[in-house]
Structures are given as structure tokens and as C-alpha cells.
Amino acid sequence: MKRNHFLALGAAACAVLLSGAGPAQAQGAGAAHWPQRTVKLVVPFPPGGGTDAVARALAQQLAQRLGQPTVVDNKPGASTIIGTDSVVKAEPDGHTLLVSGSTSYTVNAALRPKLPYDPLKDLAPVGIVARAPLVLVVNASAPYKDLAALLGVAKAQPKAVHYATFGSGSAPHLVGALLEQAAGVRLQDVPYRGSAQAMIGLLGGEIQFAIDTVASAAPHVRAGKLRALAIAGNERARALPGVPTVVELQLPGAAFDGWYALAAPARTPAPVLAQLTKAVEASLREPHLQEQIRNQGMEPVFIGAQRMAAIMDDEIGRYRALAHRAQIVVD
Template structure:
């Protein structure tokens, strides 16, 4: 009996020790050396084939090589990026689920939508901005507007006579058009289309007078002589259209609209993992082959770290909220 009691006591003591060891291990922060040990999932809140998807796949391939683990692209489109973004917010904060998205997820939605199932500022931690996708203002090649100031003069003379294409209320082209109105003191008429192909066809067919689209979408028609580029809406010129001036160069700094792509992780992801991820993403974005790949797709490679990305997000949310109030932009 004594031996049985002693054996039971030893077994119980061992179980307690194992339990304490497991608890201690669970409470120990995940070290950078221990990450990653399994595939990383990059959630893209857009369908395959778009700009965001291209950025994610290019980054994922390079990161996979550096980290020695698969990086899987998980497309979760819908609800203006809300579905995919929420999937990342709700994911385990362990460094194995990341968000790759454009400014829609980080600034436009929180600025224009009164109800979101999450708070990007609270529920996501910025890792890096990796690329910009400049928008270009274009007109039909036969248009009488030889430059942006000619178009502005016509718009001042006849308010709302110039129709421009958007992808719906609160889309990038819509915000860029509203910023141009505000900066130039004019009134334009927005017309929603389903996407670039439809809006550019409408522009070439004379249905509308102004297009605001990505350089990647518009450049082929510009180079084919079917469209004329008036200005780049971003802060810097496009390497794909180097001769086209920016709105800032044309003395309209308040009309700047920057579309960009960034990586984020769920809040409460261990800082050790975030620091390693930041370092790896920085190394990848400085890769010359990746930069050339991005430029070939009409994007401008950049690298902004967590603090700089967070500052851009905070600034744009304030700016777009004010713009939506003045321009009466409502997004349900």
C-alpha cells in the first residue's frame, strides 16, 4: 500500500511539474528564432489578378525564399475589403496571418464608413508600406484639353459639365476627383463604372470627358495614342510615364492622392516576430529584381517602416474624413 501511495504521489507530482512547464512555455513570448516554423498566410482582400494580388505574390515569393517556409496567398474579396481585413483581425496573433492590402483597408474605410466590425488603428499593427500605385488623369486623345489647366478652366466656366469616371462612391478615383475639385475650386460630375476596362472604353467612346485610373491600366492606351495623360495624382512621377507632371508640380498640392500597398499583422502579434518581419520585408523591398517587377506593372516600389506607415494612415484618415464631409461622400 505504501508503495502504491508513493507511486501515486510521484505520478501526481510529475503531472504538476509538466503542467507548470507547459504553462510557462505557453506564457513565454515567441522568439524571432522560433518564427516561422510553418507556412505563412497572406490575406489579400481582392480577387486574384489585380494590383494588390500581384504585389502580394511578388512579396510572398521573395519572403518564402528568405524565410525558408511557404507563403500562401489567400484571396478573400468582398465588401470593399472588409471581409478579408476582418479575417486577419480575428486571426491568431502569432505572425502566421498577415494582411496585404491597399489604402482602402487602412484609411478609406475607417474614414468614410461609420460602422466597421473592427478598428484598424486598434486591431492591426503596421509592418511596412511596400509600393505606390499612382493614378493618372487622362482624356480622350481628341479632347480639346491639352493640359490639366485647360480642363480646369473649362470646368470653372461650366460647372459639372465635365464628367469623370469612378469605381463607385468612396473609390480611389472618386476621392481623387473630389480632391481635384477642392484644390482647383471646380465642380465635376462623377459617373460610376464597374472597373478600368469599362471606364476607359467610355472615355475613348466620348461618354465622359475625364478618366482617373491607375497608370498600369491607362498606360497602354496612352502609349497607343488613344488617350492623353494630363497629370499624375500622386506625389511623384511615374517611371512608366516619366514625362507626365504631378498635380503638385502643376501647383495643386491639395489634389495629391496616393494609392499604396502595405503589410499589417493582427494586434498583439509578438514584437519579436514583428521586428523580424519588418527586417525581412525591408530586405525584400530593396531587391532590385522585385523593384523592376513592380515598375513593369505600373507601381513605384517604396519602403516605409511601421512608424512612417502609421503616420501616413493617421494623416489620411483625418484628411479623407474632412473631404467626405465637405464633398458629402456617403458610403454605406
């Protein structure tokens, strides 16, 4: 009887151990076999732009490291909301990911109260993969030799200095509002449909300055058509190394750092996110990928999930307060 009793206890103990190990083994096995099919990078912009270029360059490297095809799926519309929402609602298994700029992660959440998702809760950050600096430029024939001269006119004549935006709540509009508050001036924003039209307006004298990506503005600066006054960020741009930042010019409140990042749907398993992070970080160490990103006027970086989440939280609060003070309204 004692022998049978001990055998029964032993069997019960084994059953408990096995039942306790089961879920952990299953989770480990699932992560070990990821990815099991094509990995899709959703880009909430049309093909051909900066976000698309970053995603396609990254997809090439990830395909090699993950051993599965990695494709770009362009889903533009509604200021990136359509594409972002499709990722939020995707199966959280690591096969559908978002590659987008800070608009999707922070600006929309700060300016649009009726978003169908909360990026802080519904996305799992993987990492920031590139910086996209903005630059403040004037016509090369303009009398403004530096930013102080331009702001001096704006202070003396409120609303007399006009600048280009890409619409209410666009990055140039936010930078302009930040500059107003940091310098204590009043500027007049003028909406254009895009960078090309804004450059035509600037070169034609319709506006006094524009705020655009370094990638778009640098060729005009090198050609002697535009003069760059300041980088609207915390770090200088490699493509325009001689141009100081607004921080260097004692206007830290005007800093706006554009960036591109990768995220997954919330509830994606932690082991899958860990493997993905490792693959992305390794990809960004590749000189070829770095060159591709720099050719777009951006700077390759890798800022991990924890820091990215902190940046998102900080920027949403900052831009929400800015929109309230500057009365920026986005439908």
C-alpha cells in the first residue's frame, strides 16, 4: 500500500510539473518558429516618399535575417490613420508591422481627439530607425543672413513674415508655432499642397521662409537658390553640417525632431518582439542600409522600445499643449 501511495504521489507531482511547463514550452516554441510566413511592413504613405524608402531598405535587410519574405504594403490616406489602424487591428503575431514617421506615433494623437486607436496603448514600439531633420530656409536673395535677422523683422512687424506649411497640424506648422512661442513673435502660416509648391512659393517671393526636410531643401541650398538659417532640431544634419540648430541659437523650445520608427500591434508576444528588435538593430549596423537612409537626407539610428515609448509620451503631451496654446485645429 505504501509503495502504491508513493507511486501515486510521484505521478501527481509529474503531472503538476508538466502542466506548469506546458504554456512556457508552447510560448517558447511559438517564438522560436517566428516568422512562419511573409512579414508585412505597412507604410501609411504612397510609394516613393521618405517613409517608403526607409521601409524598403529595411525590408531587404530583414528578409535576409528572418529567413522569410519581407514586403512593403502601402496604405495611404487620412493623414496616416488608415494604414496605422490596419496594423493596430492586425493579428498580434509579428507578421504585420508599422513603419511610419512621428506623425503616426505622436502628432495625430496630440492633435486629433477622435482617433480610432491610442498609439501608446495599441502599438508595441520596436524602435526608432532614422532621424529626419527639418531645416528653416529663405530665398538666397532675401536680406536675412541669419535667423536672428528674420525674427527681428517678425518681432517688429507681427504677422508680416509668412512661412509655408503643408496644412494645419503638419510638421512645418508645428515648428512655426514652436518658433513663435520660443522667440516671442507672431508669424503667418500659408498652407501649400506639398514641398514642391512651397519651394516655388519661396523662390517666387510669395513667402519669406519655409520649413522643410533636409532631403528636399539641401539640393536648393547647394545650388545657391536657398539659404539655410537653422536646423529645427537638437542635432545638426550631416547633409548641411554648417547650419546651426535652434538649440545652438538659444531657442531650445523651437526644437522639433522628425523620426521614423517600427512598431507592432499591442499584445505581440515579448519573445517575438525581442527577435524582431535584434534583427532590426543588426540591420541598421549594415553600411549599405546606412548609406540608403543617408541618401534620403536622413540619419540612421537605433533607439530601442523603452526610449521610443518615452519619446512618444513626451511629444504627445508637448504637441497637445502647443495646439491648445496656438489654437491649432485639425479636423
